[in-house]
Amino acid sequence: xxxxxxxxxxxxxxxxxxxxxxxxxAIFSHQKMRLPLPAQQLSxxxxxxxxxxxxxxAKFIVLDMDSSACLVVHLGMTGRLNFFxxxxxxxxxxxxxxxxxxxLELRFHDTRRFGSIQVLAPGENPAEVFGELGPDPxxxxxxxxxxxxxxxxxxxPVKNLLMDNRVVTGIxxxxxxxxxxxxxxxxxxxxxxxxxxxxxKIVTNSRLILKAAIAxxxxxxxxxxxxxxxxxxxxxxxxVYGREGExxxxxxxxxxxxxxxxxxxxYCPGCQPEPDExxxxxKRR
DNA sequence: ACTGGATCCTGACTGC
DNA sequence: TGCAGTCAGGATCCAG
Numbered sequence: 001x002x003x004x005x006x007x008x009x010x011x012x013x014x015x016x017x018x019x020x021x022x023x024x025x026a027i028f029s030h031q032k033m034r035l036p037l038p039a040q041q042l043s044x045x046x047x048x049x050x051x052x053x054x055x056x057x058a059k060f061i062v063l064d065m066d067s068s069a070c071l072v073v074h075l076g077m078t079g080r081l082n083f084f085x086x087x088x089x090x091x092x093x094x095x096x097x098x099x100x101x102x103x104l105e106l107r108f109h110d111t112r113r114f115g116s117i118q119v120l121a122p123g124e125n126p127a128e129v130f131g132e133l134g135p136d137p138x139x140x141x142x143x144x145x146x147x148x149x150x151x152x153x154x155x156x157p158v159k160n161l162l163m164d165n166r167v168v169t170g171i172x173x174x175x176x177x178x179x180x181x182x183x184x185x186x187x188x189x190x191x192x193x194x195x196x197x198x199x200x201k202i203v204t205n206s207r208l209i210l211k212a213a214i215a216x217x218x219x220x221x222x223x224x225x226x227x228x229x230x231x232x233x234x235x236x237x238x239x240v241y242g243r244e245g246e247x248x249x250x251x252x253x254x255x256x257x258x259x260x261x262x263x264x265x266x267y268c269p270g271c272q273p274e275p276d277e278x279x280x281x282x283k284r285r
Numbered sequence: 286a287c288t289g290g291a292t293c294c295t296g297a298c299t300g301c
Numbered sequence: 302t303g304c305a306g307t308c309a310g311g312a313t314c315c316a317g
Contacts, residue, residue: 003311034293034312059311077310078295093295112294114311131312156288165312173310221309223296262290263310 002075004059004137004170005213006224006232010081011056013227017083017104018063022050025099033095034076034116041119045069046098057126058133058169068122072129076114078223082107111223134167137206142168144199151191151199158194159187160261162202171206174219174241177266179205181240187265188258189275212237240266 002010026047028037050066061081063071073081083104090097096108096117108117120129127133134150135141150167151158161167162176171179180187183201185194194202213219218232221242225231235242239249243266244257253270 032293074311076294076312110294111296112310114294116312154287160288163311261288264308 002059002077002079002218002224003172003175004056005175005210005216005234006218006226007056007059007061007075007170008214009218009226009232010075011054011061014054014061014081014106017100017102017227018051018054018106020050022101023047023098024101027090027097027099029095031093031095031113033110033113035118037096037117038119041069041121042071042117045119045121046071057130058136058165059172060130062120070120070129072116072118072120073108074116074118076110076112076116078112079108079110079115080223080225081227082109082225082229083227132166133169134165136169137171137203137210142203142206144196144203147199147202148194148196151194154192155190157188157260158185158191158202159263159265161191162206163261163263168206170210173263173265174221174238175206175209175213177241178209178238181266181268181272182209184271186272186275187260187267193275240268242266 023046026042045067046065046069051063052066053064055062059074061073065071084107086099086103086105091109093111094107094109098106100106118129120126151161159176159180162171162179163173177187179202182205183198185198185202213234216232216234216237217226217230218224219234219238220231221235240255243255245254248255248268248270251268251270253268255266255268258265
């Protein structure tokens with residue numbers, strides 16, 4: 001389940017085999033994806049074009065083409081992008097294959113088909129493809145004042161706020177739990193209850209944890225692999241996620257699991273005390 | 286306006 | 302052994 005660090009690691013791994021290469025042909029499965037495949041735009045702007053750069057936007061992988069269009073891939077939960085020698089037999093759930101002029105083909109494999117393939121045409125508004133995106137956690141705009149402003153007057157659990165792409169991009173279920181644990185904030189705390197100090201901790205720890213996860217090659221819970229098919233190893237450094245009943249590495253209290261917004265959320269009742277009942281300061285409009 | 290729940294999907298796992 | 306049910310979660314839609 002790729003979040004920001006996994007997507008970043010995949011992007012970096014794609015660069016050596018993609019930048020400067022030309023996509024000579026493309027083959028797609030007829031399986032229905034979350035979003036319909038933009039067949040016309042793919043043939044008009046992507047196939048036959050050279051790849052100028054590979055970059056990450058939120059959890060999207062973006063290939064900048066010399067046509068000034070972008071190929072935009074989202075991995076959803078189980079998506080993978082891997083290279084194979086051209087002509088290798090396709091596997092089940094290979095939904096797209098782009099043949100390159102270096103004898104390789106780039107494949108998009110997605111078991112659950114929650115991922116997407118889109119084209120950002122030249123001149124098109126990026127919001128059409130990316131949607132409404134908040135700042136990247138590594139940008140200076142992502143700071144305590146900004147988060148406090150976003151949270152003011154809101155009763156939404158802080159964990160759900162952190163997972164909202166319109167507030168901040170790239171933080172998913174695993175890292176939200178980890179960031180809040182290190183910050184000593186209970187995930188169920190209404191976002192509007194947090195102090196500026198707590199937001200500052202969350203900002204600092206978000207960057208620390210995401211950076212550390214990138215350095216570890218990401219987190220592999222079940223099926224994530226990078227573009228070379230290698231697993232990450234940050235899962236060995238997770239302190240609470242997936243560790244219900246185990247001792248908290250900081251205070252030794254057993255880690256608890258709750259469901260917030262339909263998502264499994266892990267926390268330590270010792271390090272992250274239950275939220276109090278203070279009234280929320282109402283948002284000014 | 287805001288929030289929580291349902292939905293999409295397949296495979297791994299559990300319990301009977 | 303085989304079947305049914307549950308769970309996993311990113312993004313989006315919808316109802317209250």
